[in-house]
Every structure is written in structure tokens, then in C-alpha cells.
Amino acid sequence: MPTIPTRAPEPRPARRSAVVGRRGAGLAAAVAALTHEALEREFLLTPKPGLVDRRNTGSHRDMDLSTFAASAAAIAPFAAPFFRLGRAAAALPAEAVLATLRPTGLEAERAMYAATGGVNTHKGSIFAFGLAAAAAGRVVGRGDALDAEAVCEDVAAIAAGLVERELGPTHEATTAGAAIHRRFGLTGARGEAASGFATVRHGSLPVLTAALDRGVGTERALHAAFLHLLEHNPDTNLVARGGPQGAAFARAAAAALRRRGGIDAPDFVAAMERLDDAFIAANLSPGGSADLLALTWFLHRLPALAADPPPRRRS
Ligand SMILES: CC(C)(COP(=O)(O)OP(=O)(O)OC[C@H]1O[C@@H](n2cnc3c(N)ncnc32)[C@H](O)[C@@H]1O)[C@@H](O)C(=O)NCCC(=O)NCCS
Numbered sequence: 001m002p003t004i005p006t007r008a009p010e011p012r013p014a015r016r017s018a019v020v021g022r023r024g025a026g027l028a029a030a031v032a033a034l035t036h037e038a039l040e041r042e043f044l045l046t047p048k049p050g051l052v053d054r055r056n057t058g059s060h061r062d063m064d065l066s067t068f069a070a071s072a073a074a075i076a077p078f079a080a081p082f083f084r085l086g087r088a089a090a091a092l093p094a095e096a097v098l099a100t101l102r103p104t105g106l107e108a109e110r111a112m113y114a115a116t117g118g119v120n121t122h123k124g125s126i127f128a129f130g131l132a133a134a135a136a137g138r139v140v141g142r143g144d145a146l147d148a149e150a151v152c153e154d155v156a157a158i159a160a161g162l163v164e165r166e167l168g169p170t171h172e173a174t175t176a177g178a179a180i181h182r183r184f185g186l187t188g189a190r191g192e193a194a195s196g197f198a199t200v201r202h203g204s205l206p207v208l209t210a211a212l213d214r215g216v217g218t219e220r221a222l223h224a225a226f227l228h229l230l231e232h233n234p235d236t237n238l239v240a241r242g243g244p245q246g247a248a249f250a251r252a253a254a255a256a257l258r259r260r261g262g263i264d265a266p267d268f269v270a271a272m273e274r275l276d277d278a279f280i281a282a283n284l285s286p287g288g289s290a291d292l293l294a295l296t297w298f299l300h301r302l303p304a305l306a307a308d309p310p311p312r313r314r315s
């Protein structure tokens with residue numbers, strides 16, 4: 001069982017220029033290390049309403065920080081094969097790529113369940129990071145600069161039509177996401193991917209970088225990004241547990257926190273803790289926003305990878 005660090009380290013400043021230096025095997029390993037760092041930053045960020053964090057296990061009874069640490073350690077290495085598959089598929093038409101990723105995605109899900117004793121800790125993250133890592137490989141394989149824009153555009157191309165194909169009226173609603181689409185029209189993880197992670201690219205990522213640029217610490221900047229996601233991401237996990245009313249409550253609570261100053265409010269942490277208690281009382285968990293928070297960090301740090309050595313892994 002991996003040990004849980006109490007705090008993720010401060011990153012070195014991201015280089016935002018078009019870095020295309022590291023194209024060898026080291027880059028696939030660096031993408032896997034960054035995936036691990038992003039997942040870890042998400043589960044350690046505290047407080048997060050309804051989610052597993054250092055304060056409590058949120059609205060969850062079957063997982064805690066050690067489950068998340070074990071899960072992250074088990075699934076992050078799969079980002080390397082996803083990246084390599086993407087790089088090998090750089091010249092393929094985008095619509096042919098998803099089929100090449102599915103076996104690795106399902107293997108990663110099996111590794112997650114093996115590491116957690118059958119608990120779904122990171123299914124949404126495996127999907128999002130699998131697509132993002134593969135798209136990063138395609139971007140590098142084409143010789144383009146590795147940045148969030150290029151990766152998100154390629155994810156949109158790879159995932160185009162996924163909602164119609166997998167959630168269309170002729171399909172049996174076999175998963176929670178499909179059932180929620182049938183009842184409420186939400187497109188969940190598939191819709192977010194097909195949009196090129198629009199909620200991240202045009203929302204939480206600019207919020208994160210704006211906060212960092214004005215000198216806000218990493219944890220608090222991640223909180224700003226998370227608050228944005230809580231207000232704007234149509235999270236199927238919230239709907240699965242609390243119905244549309246549960247999702248509306250979460251959105252309104254996040255908007256209220258923003259209006260009273262967000263991360264700049266003097267009692268921000270106490271307000272987030274009160275919200276955590278309210279989410280737990282209502283059994284709400286914004287798991288999709290947790291996934292997108294990790295992805296926000298990943299996309300923020302990606303441009304630095306091609307030039308820098310991979311982030312140091314903590315044992
Ligand atoms: C598409 C997936 C997520 C299927 O899950 P499901 O039908 O239950 O979808 P659903 O939309 O409800 O979401 C599942 C998870 O995604 C996350 N999520 C929920 N809402 C959102 C959202 N708006 N945006 C992003 N992620 C979200 C949550 O963590 C949730 O638990 C995926 O598990 C899948 O298809 N796996 C098969 C492996 C695969 O295809 N891999 C290929 C690429 S890696």
C-alpha cells in the first residue's frame with residue numbers, strides 16, 4: 001500500500017512556450033508521472049464537499065485516502081501506454097483512435113478494481129486521462145507543440161459522435177451515465193470529452209492559471225478551479241445520488257460561495273467545510289468535478305513536460 005503524503009509539493013514554474021524537446025521514451029514516463037501527480041493533488045485537496053479528502057471520506061463509505069493512493073498508483077502507469085498508443089496513431093484518422101485505446105482502458109479499470117478491492121475510485125479519471133494522454137501522444141507524434149489547446153482539440157476529434165453512438169435512443173441504458181442521459185439528457189463524461197473538455201479548457205484551467213498568476217498558492221488556486229467546476233460542470237454523479245435537485249443545490253451553493261468572494265473570502269475554508277457537511281448530509285458527491293480538477297492540473301503542467309525531467313515520484 002503506498003504511503004500518503006500529507007501535502008503535494010509546490011511545482012516548478014510551468015514553461016508556457018512551445019516545448020518540443022523530449023520526444024523519446026522519457027516523455028511517456030513523464031506523462032504517467034504527471035498523471036499520478038494530478039490524481040494525488042485532487043484527492044489530497046481539502047476540504048472538497050462530499051469527496052474523499054484529508055478531512056473525511058465525504059459521502060463515501062467504501063473508500064478513503066489510502067484507497068485513492070492505491071488506486072492512483074495502480075492506474076497512473078497506464079498513461080504511458082495510452083501516450084504511446086496515441087503517438088503510434090498520430091497519422092490515423094481521429095475516429096479510428098478510440099478503438100485502439102479501449103483494451104488499455106478496460107485493463108486500467110481492472111487494475112483499479114484489483115487495487116481497491118472492487119471499489120470504483122477512478123473510472124471517470126481513467127477515461128479522461130486515457131483520452132488526454134493518447135491525444136498528447138498524437139500531438140507529439142505530429143511534431144506539434146504540446147499544450148492544452150492542441151490536446152483538447154484532438155480529444156474532441158477522437159470522441160466526436162461518442163454521445164450519439166453510446167447514449168443514443170437505440171442503446172440499452174446499462175450504466176449509470178446512460179440511465180441519467182435517458183432520464184435527464186446529461187451527457188456526462190462522454191459529452192465532456194466530445195466537447196474537448198470545454199468545461200476545463202474554457203473554465204477551470206483559465207481560473208487555475210489566473211489564480212496562480214496573481215500569486216495565489218497552489219492549493220488555494222486548485223480550490224478556485226474546483227469551485228468553478230462545482231458551479232458549471234453537469235456532473236452525472238451528483239444527479240445519480242441527488243437527482244436534478246441535488247445537482248441544482250451544488251451549483252447554487254458554489255455560486256453563493258463565489259459571490260461572497262470565493263477563495264478570497266476570509267472564511268473560505270470554514271465555508272467549504274460547512275458545505276462539505278451539507279453534501280454529506282444529502283449524500284452528494286461531485287465525482288465528475290473531482291476527475292476534471294485532476295485533469296485541469298494535468299493540462300496546466302503538460303507544456304512543461306517536453307523540456308523538463310518527469311516530476312519526482314514520492315514512494
Ligand atoms: C465513458 C465511461 C466513463 C462510462 O461510464 P458511465 O456510462 O457510467 O458514464 P458517466 O458519464 O456517468 O460517468 C462515469 C464517471 O465519469 C465522471 N463524470 C461524471 N460527470 C462528468 C462530467 N460532466 N464530466 C466529466 N466526467 C464526469 C464521474 O467520475 C463518473 O463516475 C467509461 O468508463 C468507459 O466507457 N469505459 C470503457 C473504457 C474505454 O472506453 N476506454 C477508452 C478511452 S480511455
Ligand SMILES: Nc1ncnc2c1ncn2[C@@H]1O[C@H](COP(=O)(O)OP(=O)(O)OP(=O)(O)O)[C@@H](O)[C@H]1O
Pocket residue numbers: 042043050051052053058060068120121122123124125176237241285286287288290291
Ligand atoms: N476524491 C474523490 N472522492 C470521491 N470520488 C471521486 C474522487 N475523485 C474522483 N472521484 C470520482 O467519483 C467516482 C465515484 O463516485 P461514486 O462512488 O458516486 O460513483 P459510483 O461508484 O458510480 O456510485 P455509488 O457509489 O453511488 O454506487 C469515481 O469514478 C471517480 O472518478
